[in-house]
Amino acid sequence: MLTSREIRLKSRPVGMPSAENFELAAVSVPDPAPGEVQVKNLWMTVDPYMRGRMNDARSYVPPFQLGEALQGGAVGEVVASADPALKAGDLVQSFFGWREAFNAPAAAVQKLETHGLPPEAFLGYAGMPGLTAYVGLLRIAELKDGDVVFVSGAAGAVGSVACQIAKIKGHTVIGSAGGPEKVKFLRDIGVDHPIDYKAEADLTGAVMRAAPNGIDVYFENVGGAHMEAALMAANQGARFALCGMISDYNSTDMGAGVRGLFLAIAKSLTLKGFIVSNHADMQAAFARDLADWVAAGKMQARETVKHGIESAPDAFLGLFKGENLGKMLVKLA
C-alpha cells in the first residue's frame, strides 16, 4: 500500500487561474489488481491547453471534473506489476499526471523506449510538444523550400522545436519571446532574428524589419498582437499554422479582437487551426526524423523544472506569466 499525493481541481477558474483553484490531497494506492500495474511518476507536464479543460465547456477534450485529480502527460516507473506485459523497473508514459503514483490497467499506459534520451524528453521535444511543432510546420503550414518562417512563443516547448525544425530545413527564422534570457536562448538554437516582444512598442514593425521581404509561414502560439503582426508581414499565399493563442486562454469573454483579418483576402492567406491528436499518423515519421536530428546534435532542449507535486499548480500558473524557458516540467521523484 502506497500513499500518493495528487492535485485536484477545487473550483473552476474565472479568468486567470490562481492557487485557490487547486487542492493537494493524499490517497492510498492498494496493490495492483490482476491486469494492473502500479506506477510511480517521475515527471509530469503542465501545458497551456489544460486551461481549456478547467472550464465546463464542450471542446475537443472533456472538461476536468471538480474534486477529482487533474490529468495530463507523465512518465513514470513501474513499481509493481500484475500483468505479464510490464515488469517492475519498466519506464512508462501515461496520461495519469498530476499525481505521484497510481494503479492502472497495463493497456492504459505505454511502455517507454527512451533510445538513450532522458525520460522527461518524452514530455517535451520528443513527445507531444515536439510532434505538435512537426505537424504544424510540415503538414498544416506545408513548409516548402525558401519559406521565411515566423514563430511566436518561440522559446516555449512547441515554439523552440518549431524554430529548430525550420532551421534544420534551411529556413530563415524569426522568433519572438519575452525578455533577454529567452532571446539569448533563441540565439543559442539558431533563430536568425530573435524579437523580444516585451521590448518592442511596435511588434509589427519589428517583424517587418526582421523580414523585409515578408513571411511565408507563421507558427501561432500567442494570438492578439502577434497575429496582427503576422497578418501585416505576410506575403501572398502565406500559411498560418494556428497551434495556440495563450494570450486568450484566460479571457472571460471572447478574447482580444484581432484586427487586419481582411488582409487574409488580399494576400490569399490560409489560416489553419489544428490539434495534434488528430495527426497521430505522423508520429512514426517524427520519431525517425527526431532520432536523426538528435544523433546529429541538431536538437537542443531547455527545460524549466519545478520540484514536487505540491509545485504543480505553480508550474501551471507560470505558463501564463511566461516563466518557462523551453518546456515547463514538474519533477516528482
Next chain:
Amino acid sequence: MLTSREIRLKSRPVGMPSAENFELAAVSVPDPAPGEVQVKNLWMTVDPYMRGRMNDARSYVPPFQLGEALQGGAVGEVVASADPALKAGDLVQSFFGWREAFNAPAAAVQKLETHGLPPEAFLGYAGMPGLTAYVGLLRIAELKDGDVVFVSGAAGAVGSVACQIAKIKGHTVIGSAGGPEKVKFLRDIGVDHPIDYKAEADLTGAVMRAAPNGIDVYFENVGGAHMEAALMAANQGARFALCGMISDYNSTDMGAGVRGLFLAIAKSLTLKGFIVSNHADMQAAFARDLADWVAAGKMQARETVKHGIESAPDAFLGLFKGENLGKMLVKLA
C-alpha cells in the same frame, strides 16, 4: 469624334468615401487608330473591392491614379472598328468602366457571346461575381455533401449566387442581410434561414438558432460580428472562404477586431482568403454549370440599377450603405 464623359479619382478617400472624392470630366474620343476599336459602354459595374484601389497602397491590383478615369468591368458595343477581329455592333466586355466610350486595341477587349442572357448579366451572376461565388464555395471552402452553409452579405452580387449554388447542390443555407426587403429576396432564392442582421441584437445567437447543429462552411463577405458569429457556430473542421470584409474597407486603421479566433484551433478550422483572378482556370466549368442552371430556371438575378455615368459615384457609395439588392450596376446607354 465622340465625346465621352468619365469619372476620375479627384482625391483619395480617408475612411468612408464621399462624392467629393470623384469628379466628372469629358474627353474627346477620336476615330480608332489601326488595330483599335471604339466602344460605347452599355453597362458598368461598381464593386466593393474598388475601395482598396482608391488607397495609395500596394495590393493585388495597383492603386487608381489621381486625376485619371477609374477602371472596372463594363459591357459595351463596338461602334467603329479598325481591326478585323471585331466589327461594329459586336458586344464586348472590358475593364474600361467608369466612362461612356473609349478606344482600345482590339485585343484589350473581349468579344461577348451572351448565349441568350442579357449583357449586364456578365457583370453579375454570369461574370466575375458569379465566378467568385463558384470558386469560393467549390474550391476554397471545398463544399461537400451534407455541409450546412452560412453566407453573409447574402443578398449581394456574390452572396446571392453563393446561396443559390449551395441550394442547387442540396445544402441547408443560412443567409444574412440587412432589412426586410433583402430577407424577402433571400426567401425568393430559396435560402432556408434568412437572418436580418439589422434586427438581431445577438447575431451569433441568431446563427446558432438557424443552425442548431452548427455550420460547416462559411462564405465571408462582411467581417466583424459576422465572422465572430461564424467562429462560434462552426463545427469541427469547418471551412471559411474569405471573399470580402466590406465592414472593414473604410476603416482608417486595421479595422474592427475579430474576437474568438482561438476557436479556430479547438475546432480545427480552415480560413482561406482568395482573389477570384487567381482562379481563372475555373471559368470554363463555371460557364458550363451556369448555363445548365439558367436553362433549368435555377438561377435568379436581382439588380439595383443607377442611370448615367454621373450616378456612378453614388452607386459605388451605395455599396457601403447596403443600398444594393443583388448586383449594383450603372446603365450608361
